[in-house]
Amino acid sequence: MLESLAIVIVLLIAGFVALIGWQLRKKSFTSMPSGKQIYGDLQSSGQILVSRRYGISGKPDAVVRKGNTVIPYEFKSSDNTSPREGHIMQMGAYFVILEEEFQGYRVPYGILKYRNETFRIDNTVELRTRIVYTVDKMRNDYGPPQRNHDNPRRCAACAFSTRCDQTLLNYERSQPQWMP
């Protein structure tokens, strides 16, 4: 009887510890800005967001709508005490993309979350200028991206297919379903 009781207590404690660990992980992953999440795994099924004007695309981990603003959120599974340059540029690209995808909404900043720290990245003229300069330079150096195959099956399996100008599939392009 005492042995059974001890086993039950041990199982309860183990379950409690596991629950706390799960809650902490969940908290670190979901510490997003307040507002309504309008893009992310569940809302958009991994669809790609695109800036046709600049020819760039991306998949932020989430986008939150708050009033007349939309705020991208990106989670990195590493520790950092300051935002890495590449991650700032990635956020800048999201700003350009979201301003085109969610016209009529402002994109004032984004949230960059590392495991140990969270940073607010402001959407500044300086960052935007760097993004546009980098995209233009890549265009000039390498030219616009071209499809390198004639296989519709590859397009059918491609996450970009509904947004790609060169897809071999015959889509009626419609507004993405997560658009506000």
Ligand code: SF4
């Ligand atoms: S839809 Fe087709 S052409 Fe466009 S990126 Fe995907 S595979 Fe390439």
